[in-house]
Each structure stands twice: as structure tokens, then as C-alpha cells.
Amino acid sequence: MKWCYNKRKRGDFMLPDERFRRILEIIRKKQSVTVQELVKQIGISESTVRRDLAALDKKGLLHKVHGGATSIDAGFGAEETVAKKSLKNVDEKRRIAQYCAEIIRPDDFIYLDAGTTTEMMIDFLTEKKASYVTNGIMHAKKLMDYGFRVYLIGGELRAVTEAVVGEEALESLRKYNFTKGFFGINGISKKSGFTTPDVNEALVKKTALSQCLDAYILADASKFGRISAVCVAGLDQAVIVTGKLKEPSFLKYTAIKEVSE
Known part of the structure; x- marks a missing residue:
């Protein structure tokens, strides 16, 4: 008999709202973040990260970019010298x-x-x-x-x-x-x-x-x-x-x- 092991990570079992909160908290601090950084910091799978980023982008809470996301405030307001x-x-x-x-x-x-x-x-x-x-x-x-x-x-x-x-x-x-x-x-x-x-x-x-x-x-x-x-x-x-x-x-x-x- 073959056993199939699910490769889901522990964080994948968090409620979506909790994952969203953690992702937004990290992005607010760093302004931009990669998929792999979120995988490591939150302990969720890459596929879950990508789904969550797409959902948050659709809600207008962040900007989904290739390989990660940026804060909705990134680039707004104050400008660097x-x-x-x-x-x-x-x-x-x-x-x-x-x-x-x-x-x-x-x-x-x-x-x-x-x-x-x-x-x-x-x-x-x-x-x-x-x-x-x-x-x-x-x-x-x-x-x-x-x-x-x-x-x-x-x-x-x-x-x-x-x-x-x-x-x-x-x-x-x-x-x-x-x-x-x-x-x-x-x-x-x-x-x-x-x-x-x-x-x-x-x-x-x-x-x-x-x-x-x-x-x-x-x-x-x-x-x-x-x-x-x-x-x-x-x-x-x-x-x-x-x-x-x-x-x-x-x-x-x-x-x-x-x-x-």
C-alpha cells in the first residue's frame, strides 16, 4: 500500500483571516516581501501564500507583484532624497x-x-x-x-x-x-x-x-x-x-x- 503525505505546512491550518493579518503586518513593516520570505516567516506553503496574496490584492490591501507583494502605501506620499x-x-x-x-x-x-x-x-x-x-x-x-x-x-x-x-x-x-x-x-x-x-x-x-x-x-x-x-x-x-x-x-x-x- 502506498501512503500519500500532504506537504501542507502547519501555518496552512490557520484561519484565512489570521494568515491575512500576519501577511499584512509583515508587509507594513518591510514595505515589500517575497513569497519565500512569507513561507519562512509564517510557516505556510508557497501555494497558500500565492492564493492569499491574490485575495489581498483583490481586496485592495496590498499590491501583488512578480514573486511577492508590496505595501499599498509603497511609493505614496513621502519621497526619498x-x-x-x-x-x-x-x-x-x-x-x-x-x-x-x-x-x-x-x-x-x-x-x-x-x-x-x-x-x-x-x-x-x-x-x-x-x-x-x-x-x-x-x-x-x-x-x-x-x-x-x-x-x-x-x-x-x-x-x-x-x-x-x-x-x-x-x-x-x-x-x-x-x-x-x-x-x-x-x-x-x-x-x-x-x-x-x-x-x-x-x-x-x-x-x-x-x-x-x-x-x-x-x-x-x-x-x-x-x-x-x-x-x-x-x-x-x-x-x-x-x-x-x-x-x-x-x-x-x-x-x-x-x-x-
């Missing part, structure tokens, strides 16, 4: 920045959005005949120091991102027609598109993107599956340049360029 962002995912950002710098041509009129990855692009730029417009204070200074022709749009300076925003910035952008635009972003979601926490910065991104013949979103892996407070554009309105794409289903929504090692 440029100094903190510049220390994260540096190698991937550098590869993305180099690829984008290499596709600029002599006759290009470029919009360079404020952001840590777009700033890294400047280190790889070689095309001196192109012209550059930016709302990034540090971007403008760096471009000038490297000998590029640069235009800084006017407006209000937002300290946390060192970006120029406001109605004056929007009016300036509406006068331009860019051949290519390169943008930073906080969240990329199938449901909400490209998102960012601040409404004024979102308006600048949205306006600049609408003035571009070709638009590129520079995004490391941490941006996928995240949703911030304000929508900038739908996924089909820009090409995403990233490292190794972990969730191929995003390819159904827009063109994506993977820049692997």
Missing part, C-alpha cells in the same frame, strides 16, 4: 544610463528629466552637437561643466528631488518639440501606468513627455509593480529601458529594452 536614491541599484542604473546616452544623435533636441538615473546619463554623453533641455538643477550644472549646450527651464525648485516644477515650467515646456525625452519614474504598474508621488512633478513629466517624438522611461527593477499617488502617463506612451525584466507580462503593454550585464 536624491542622495538616498543615488545609492540604490547603482550598477543597473549605470547600464541603463549608458544605453540611453548611446542612442543620442547629432541632430537631437533632448529633454532630460530630473532623476538619479538620468543624471548618470551625463557621464556617458558624447554627442556635443545635440541640444539638451532639463528641469534638473544638478543636471544643468553637470551638462554645462562637461561642455554641452543646455537650457534650464524656469519655475519653482522642489528641494527633495532638486527639480524645477510649477506653471512657469509647464509654459516653458509647451514651447519645445523634443526628438527624444528621458524620464525618471517612481512606479510602473499595469493598472496605473507610470506614477510619481508629487502632483507638480507629475505635471512637468506629463507635459514634457507629450512634447517628445520618442519618450524613454529609465527604470531599475525596483520600480515595477509599484504605484505612486499621481499618474504621469499610460504604459503605451513610452519605451521602458531597464535591466533584466523579471515580469515578461509587461511586454503586452509597451516596448521594453532590457540592458543586461
Whole structure:
């Protein structure tokens, strides 16, 4: 006689509400979590974790992403400073920045959005005949120091991102027609598109993107599956340049360029 052993873990026998409570408690503390982390911490099987995450996502209590989940608050409200962002995912950002710098041509009129990855692009730029417009204070200074022709749009300076925003910035952008635009972003979601926490910065991104013949979103892996407070554009309105794409289903929504090692 063959005996069949059920591989369910002890936690699988917990009531669903108790499992949900534990999962949400962990995600509130960590902001994001993988399936395997939940398996270990709660003592439930992988299949149960995936079912529970799907149920909680449907209830709007978390965001289910490839291989795990993020807090519903991840990316909303407060934003990290440029100094903190510049220390994260540096190698991937550098590869993305180099690829984008290499596709600029002599006759290009470029919009360079404020952001840590777009700033890294400047280190790889070689095309001196192109012209550059930016709302990034540090971007403008760096471009000038490297000998590029640069235009800084006017407006209000937002300290946390060192970006120029406001109605004056929007009016300036509406006068331009860019051949290519390169943008930073906080969240990329199938449901909400490209998102960012601040409404004024979102308006600048949205306006600049609408003035571009070709638009590129520079995004490391941490941006996928995240949703911030304000929508900038739908996924089909820009090409995403990233490292190794972990969730191929995003390819159904827009063109994506993977820049692997």
C-alpha cells in the first residue's frame, strides 16, 4: 500500500483571516516581501501564500507583484532624497544610463528629466552637437561643466528631488518639440501606468513627455509593480529601458529594452 503525505505546512491550518493579518503586518513593516520570505516567516506553503496574496490584492490591501507583494502605501506620499536614491541599484542604473546616452544623435533636441538615473546619463554623453533641455538643477550644472549646450527651464525648485516644477515650467515646456525625452519614474504598474508621488512633478513629466517624438522611461527593477499617488502617463506612451525584466507580462503593454550585464 502506498501512503500519500500532504506537504501542507502547519501555518496552512490557520484561519484565512489570521494568515491575512500576519501577511499584512509583515508587509507594513518591510514595505515589500517575497513569497519565500512569507513561507519562512509564517510557516505556510508557497501555494497558500500565492492564493492569499491574490485575495489581498483583490481586496485592495496590498499590491501583488512578480514573486511577492508590496505595501499599498509603497511609493505614496513621502519621497526619498536624491542622495538616498543615488545609492540604490547603482550598477543597473549605470547600464541603463549608458544605453540611453548611446542612442543620442547629432541632430537631437533632448529633454532630460530630473532623476538619479538620468543624471548618470551625463557621464556617458558624447554627442556635443545635440541640444539638451532639463528641469534638473544638478543636471544643468553637470551638462554645462562637461561642455554641452543646455537650457534650464524656469519655475519653482522642489528641494527633495532638486527639480524645477510649477506653471512657469509647464509654459516653458509647451514651447519645445523634443526628438527624444528621458524620464525618471517612481512606479510602473499595469493598472496605473507610470506614477510619481508629487502632483507638480507629475505635471512637468506629463507635459514634457507629450512634447517628445520618442519618450524613454529609465527604470531599475525596483520600480515595477509599484504605484505612486499621481499618474504621469499610460504604459503605451513610452519605451521602458531597464535591466533584466523579471515580469515578461509587461511586454503586452509597451516596448521594453532590457540592458543586461
